[in-house]
Amino acid sequence: DAGVTQSPTHLIKTRGQQVTLRCSPKSGHDTVSWYQQALGQGPQFIFQYYEEEERQRGNFPDRFSGHQFPNYSSELNVNALLLGDSALYLCASTAVSTDTQYFGPGTRLTVL
Amino acid sequence: SQQGEEDPQALSIQEGENATMNCSYKTSINNLQWYRQNSGRGLVHLILIRSNEREKHSGRLRVTLDTSKKSSSLLITASRAADTASYFCATDKSDYKLSFGAGTTVTVRA
Numbered sequence: 001d002a003g004v005t006q007s008p009t010h011l012i013k014t015r016g017q018q019v020t021l022r023c024s025p026k027s028g029h030d031t032v033s034w035y036q037q038a039l040g041q042g043p044q045f046i047f048q049y050y051e052e053e054e055r056q057r058g059n060f061p062d063r064f065s066g067h068q069f070p071n072y073s074s075e076l077n078v079n080a081l082l083l084g085d086s087a088l089y090l091c092a093s094t095a096v097s098t099d100t101q102y103f104g105p106g107t108r109l110t111v112l
Numbered sequence: 113s114q115q116g117e118e119d120p121q122a123l124s125i126q127e128g129e130n131a132t133m134n135c136s137y138k139t140s141i142n143n144l145q146w147y148r149q150n151s152g153r154g155l156v157h158l159i160l161i162r163s164n165e166r167e168k169h170s171g172r173l174r175v176t177l178d179t180s181k182k183s184s185s186l187l188i189t190a191s192r193a194a195d196t197a198s199y200f201c202a203t204d205k206s207d208y209k210l211s212f213g214a215g216t217t218v219t220v221r222a
Contacts, residue, residue: 042212056209099143105154
C-alpha cells in the first residue's frame with residue numbers, strides 16, 4: 001500500500017515563473033491538503049480539496065491555486081513566483097473515516 | 113498564525129535518557145497530533161490524541177493532553193540516535209486543517 005507521493009522532489013525556478021507540484025494521496029483517502037514549510041518553521045496550511053473542490057483555504061494569496069482530479073490526486077500551482085515562496089511544500093491526505101493526516105515526502109522549491 | 117507552540121525549541125540529551133517536550137495551544141480542539149520530521153523531509157505521524165482522552169501510549173512514546181490548560185506533552189523514553197529529529201504538535205478543530213507550532217529540535221548524543 002503506497003503512502004502519499006509527491007513530485008518532483010526538488011525544483012528550481014526564477015522569480016516571476018509559474019510552478020506546478022503534484023500529489024497522489026494514500027490509497028482510500030479522498031481529502032488532500034497542502035502545506036508550506038519555510039526553513040526553521042512549522043508547516044502552514046495553504047488549502048484543502050475534497051470532491052474536487054476547494055473546501056478550506058489558509059491565509060495565502062490567489063497566486064496559490066489548486067486542483068483535485070477524480071482519482072483524488074491533486075496539483076498545487078503557484079504563479080508569479082517570489083523569493084519568499086522558497087520552501088518545502090507538503091501534501092497530506094486523509095479520509096472521512098479517520099482524523100489522521102498522512103504526509104508525503106515534500107517538494108523542495110527554490111526560487112532564485 | 114500558528115495555533116500550537118512547542119517548548120523547548122531545542123533539546124539535547126544522551127542516548128538512553130528520556131526526552132520531554134510540551135505543546136500549548138489557544139483554542140478548543142477536536143484532536144492533537146504529534147509528528148516527527150528528519151532533516152527537512154516529510155512528516156511522519158507519531159500519535160493522535162482526541163480531546164476526550166488524557167493519555168496515549170505507542171511503543172516508547174507517551175502523550176498526555178490537558179484540555180483545561182490547553183497543553184500536551186510528548187515523552188520519548190530510552191532515546192536512541194535515530195530519535196534525532198524535529199517534533200511538531202498539530203491541532204485539529206475537526207475541520208482536517210492542521211495548525212502547527214514551530215517544533216522542538218531533539219538531538220540525541222551517542
